[in-house]
Amino acid sequence: MIPETEWQEEISSSIRNIDELAQRVQLSIADLDTNKLLSNINPEDQHTKFPLRVTESYLRRVEVGNSKDPLLLQILPTATENLHQTGYSLDPVGDCSAQKQDGVIQKYHGRALLITTPACAIHCRYCFRRHYPYSENRISDTNLAEAIEWIKEEKSLNEIILSGGDPMMLSNQRLFRVIDSIAEIPHIKTVRIHTRMPVVLPSRIDDMLIDRLSQLNINKVVVIHANHPNEINSEVESALLRIKQSGTILLNQSVLLKGVNDSASTLKQLSLRLFDAGVIPYYLHTLDRVVGSHHFEVRDEIAVKIIKTLSSQLPGYLVPKLVREIEGESEKCAVEFSLTR
Ligand code: SF4
Known part of the structure; x- marks a missing residue:
């Protein structure tokens, strides 16, 4: 580039x-x-x-x-x-088996996910896609049309999620080539972008991106990814407020990580800072057991305890849902009800 x-x-x-x-x-x-x-x-x-x-x-x-x-x-x-750890795999959430087309993944009813790019601005060591075979399974200039045709045929879909890698690593021109094609499909009501860019590179939220988002005639959701309150500085806050002003709903997902955010006080500060920046805490994911990440794992009992403490100190809308993704399940699983490890 x-x-x-x-x-x-x-x-x-x-x-x-x-x-x-x-x-x-x-x-x-x-x-x-x-x-x-x-x-x-x-x-x-x-x-x-x-x-x-x-x-x-x-x-x-x-x-x-x-x-x-x-x-x-x-x-x-x-x-x-x-170090080798039993129970850890290259594809812990079953992305490869849920692939429908090159770069198209569907796990849940009503929505499908596009792998738009392998690139990210930072490499998070716990990333569940750190071993994902991007070279074979992603949307490119040549197979975008096939992915759009597949979405057109799947009338049960109403939401498309752009993921990666990080979709905001694409230039505005390429990003909106994908988004505009999706927005033209009558049964698709919502486009959702999963991105860490507003947090790790706030300058990415440039004027053209905001203009194009503002002009979209479809529901827009941006799900950011922040794990610790120190990630949210004034530049990040400004970037997030700009996205919000474009008429986009802003949510956050975090991963519960040992040594990073495995305390109620840290997560409370994170929720409060996110809310100040116009973002609702959405999910707190347990670690996906991807090879190379075991040192970040937090035991379920501790995770549940943290969420209970958070719930006693914050209004419900600032307490993220503690969830785990399990291959083959039709939805993300609430951890409180599945204390299996
Ligand atoms: S930004 Fe997201 S996709 Fe990229 S490495 Fe981090 S967690 Fe993985």
């Missing part, structure tokens, strides 16, 4: 090298318990090896000198990732 805009230039100057990261956060490589091999991979291999990747904007929110900083832990490749 040749950078054309400020945010694309910021993407090009992302940090992808562990030595640079260590220097920026003023820690030694030993302090970071990092896996150097995983961290300094040739960018050409980035979609297969899931190397270190973080934006300047996000890194500025990491506390210098703190090897346990909750934002740092989310993006730091550690040596622990290489």
Whole structure:
């Protein structure tokens, strides 16, 4: 991608090298318990090896000198990732078996999901798609028309979710080529975008994106992804308020992560900050057991306890639903009712 805009230039100057990261956060490589091999991979291999990747904007929110900083832990490749753990798999939520067409996944009634791009602005170490075979299963310029034809035929659908990777890594032109094609289908009433960009690269929320969102004659939902209150600074707040002003409903989904946000006080602050920025906390996901992520797992008993404490301190609309995705289920499962691990 040749950078054309400020945010694309910021993407090009992302940090992808562990030595640079260590220097920026003023820690030694030993302090970071990092896996150097995983961290300094040739960018050409980035979609297969899931190397270190973080934006300047996000890194500025990491506390210098703190090897346990909750934002740092989310993006730091550690040596622990290489340890084998029983029960962890490459595709923990069954994305591949739910594929309907190239880049089209359907798990639940009434909605389907498009894998729009493999690219993300940051690489979250717990990502359930970190091993996803994007090269075979995603929407491209050539197969978009086939995906749209499939949606047209599936009259039971009323909502299309754009996912990835991160759909907002696409240029506005490419993003709205997809959205506009969807919006023209009469039975599709809602387009939903799952994105971490307003949080990790708020400059992505540019004038053209807001103009195009404002003009859409279809329900619009943007589901962001923030896990810790320190992710929401004033730039992020401004970006979120702009999206809201475009007539878009804003929700957040988080993942419950050991060492990052596994306390009621942290999640309470997150809910309050999100609400100040016009965002409703929607889901708190338990960890999807993807290979390389076991060090983030929080036990169900602790998760339920956290949610109970949150419920006693916040109004119901600020308490996210604690859920787990299970392959083959027709909906996300509430964890309180399925204490199985
Ligand atoms: S931004 Fe989302 S899709 Fe990308 S690595 Fe993070 S969790 Fe995964």
